[in-house]
Structure formats: C-alpha cells, structure tokens
Amino acid sequence: MSDTATxxxxxxxxxEISHPPEKIWRALTQPHLIEEWLMxxxxxxxxxxxxxxxxxxxTVDCQVRTVEPNRTLSYTWAAHGLESVVTWTLTPSSTGTxxxxxxxxxxxxxxxxxxxxxxxxxxxxAALEQALARAD
Amino acid sequence: MPNAHEVLFRTLADPTRxxxxxxxxxxxxxxxxxxxxxxxxSQPAVSKHLGVLKQAGLVRDRHEGRQTHxxxxxxxxxxxxxxxxxxxxxxxxxxxxxxDLLKRMDQ
Numbered sequence: 001m002s003d004t005a006t007x008x009x010x011x012x013x014x015x016e017i018s019h020p021p022e023k024i025w026r027a028l029t030q031p032h033l034i035e036e037w038l039m040x041x042x043x044x045x046x047x048x049x050x051x052x053x054x055x056x057x058x059t060v061d062c063q064v065r066t067v068e069p070n071r072t073l074s075y076t077w078a079a080h081g082l083e084s085v086v087t088w089t090l091t092p093s094s095t096g097t098x099x100x101x102x103x104x105x106x107x108x109x110x111x112x113x114x115x116x117x118x119x120x121x122x123x124x125x126a127a128l129e130q131a132l133a134r135a136d
Numbered sequence: 137m138p139n140a141h142e143v144l145f146r147t148l149a150d151p152t153r154x155x156x157x158x159x160x161x162x163x164x165x166x167x168x169x170x171x172x173x174x175x176x177x178s179q180p181a182v183s184k185h186l187g188v189l190k191q192a193g194l195v196r197d198r199h200e201g202r203q204t205h206x207x208x209x210x211x212x213x214x215x216x217x218x219x220x221x222x223x224x225x226x227x228x229x230x231x232x233x234x235x236d237l238l239k240r241m242d243q
Contacts (some may be wrong), residue, residue, distance in 0.1 A: 013194045037233035
C-alpha cells in the first residue's frame with residue numbers, strides 16, 4: 001500500500017522578478033553566476049551532464065534532466081542520501097519574469113538525516129552534521 | 137500519552153544524554169563500556185541514560201555475548217523536523233541572493 005503522490009513532498013517557490021528571462025537564465029546556468037547566489041558548481045546546460053554543488057556543509061550531486069533555454073531547467077538533487085528533482089520554470093510577464101522553482105521527490109522517510117543535519121536546534125545539529133553525512 | 141516532540145525534547149534536554157547520543161551519531165555503534173570511558177559519569181549512570189534514550193527510540197541495543205552495543209536511531213528525530221518549511225526557507229533565501237545578483241548584473 002503505497003502511493004507515490006502522497007509519499008513525496010514538494011517545495012514550490014514562485015516570485016515575480018523584474019528582469020527578463022534571458023538574464024535570469026544566465027544566472028541559472030553560468031557557473032560563475034550560479035556561485036554568486038546558490039553554490040559553487042561545475043554545471044553545464046547539457047542534458048545528462050553530471051555535476052556538483054559544493055557548500056561548506058557538503059556536496060549536492062546533480063544531473064541535468066531538462067534544458068529549454070530561457071524557459072525550463074531541471075536537474076536531480078541528491079544530498080546526504082536524499083534524492084529530489086529541482087525544476088526551474090521561467091515565464092515572461094509584463095514586468096519581467098515569473099520565476100518558479102519546484103523541488104520534489106523527497107519521501108518522508110528520507111527526510112530526517114538531511115534535515116537533522118541542516119536545521120533544528122542549530123548547535124546540537126551542527127555537531128551532528130558531519131556524523132550524519134558519514135551515516136549515509 | 138505525551139506526544140513525540142515532548143518525549144524527544146525531554147530526552148535530549150539532559151546534557152549527558154545528549155552527549156551520549158551525539159557520540160553514537162558521530163562514532164557509530166559503541167558498547168556501554170566504551171561510552172562510559174568517554175563520559176564523565178559512572179557506568180550505571182550511562183546505562184540509565186541509555187535506557188531513557190532507548191525508550192524514546194533514539195538508540196537501539198544489540199546484545200553480543202556479554203556486551204551490549206548501542207547505536208543511534210536517526211529516524212527518531214523525524215518528528216522534530218518540518219521538512220517542507222525548512223527547505224522553503226533555504227530557497228527563499230537563495231531567491232533573495234539571485235535577485236541581488238540580477239541587480240548587480242545590470243551594472
């Protein structure tokens with residue numbers, strides 16, 4: 001008895017941004033720009049390309065799934081044994097761009113390691129972070 | 137019956153217990169003897185704390201010969217965590233950075 005739709009969760013962030021899609025696309029796909037707002041990476045806008053995001057708390061392993069310039073970008077996002085898919089959608093609007101990010105695919109039973117490491121009681125979990133990363 | 141949050145908070149509020157749990161998370165499975173060697177309390181006290189951790193589901197014990205091995209059960213922390221709101225916070229923050237960057241790209 002399992003239903004994938006109810007067992008996975010999604011995070012959706014949407015924002016009106018007063019810049020054109022072409023410019024946001026550059027920020028989403030050029031590593032020197034990605035690093036400025038997200039993390040260091042060796043991203044390439046090529047379907048199937050495997051890359052990492054690197055932060056002081058660890059590494060996110062990714063693979064590009066969809067590239068439609070100035071419209072849609074999607075990649076898998078795996079950190080601390082936790083796998084999901086991040087999808088960016090850019091829609092032109094009268095003031096610029098409607099930018100939507102959806103991260104989906106986490107199962108509730110996958111959550112604790114990553115979340116325990118990253119959030120919660122900051123001091124306590126800070127001490128656990130490395131242990132949790134190794135526990136995978 | 138107290139809810140899961142209460143049990144976890146109460147269990148981990150004690151610094152000695154928290155230290156034992158952190159050590160099991162950090163170093164993996166340990167015997168009571170090994171845990172006592174690194175703690176500032178006696179073996180009976182360590183055993184008692186491990187019993188409380190076990191009741192809360194935070195550790196599991198495994199008997200092997202005369203030794204009892206304890207390991208951390210990270211899944212027990214799940215009730216403390218509201219995954220979606222935390223991840224949403226992460227991305228909201230990144231969106232802010234993205235907008236800052238887009239402004240700088242104009243210059």
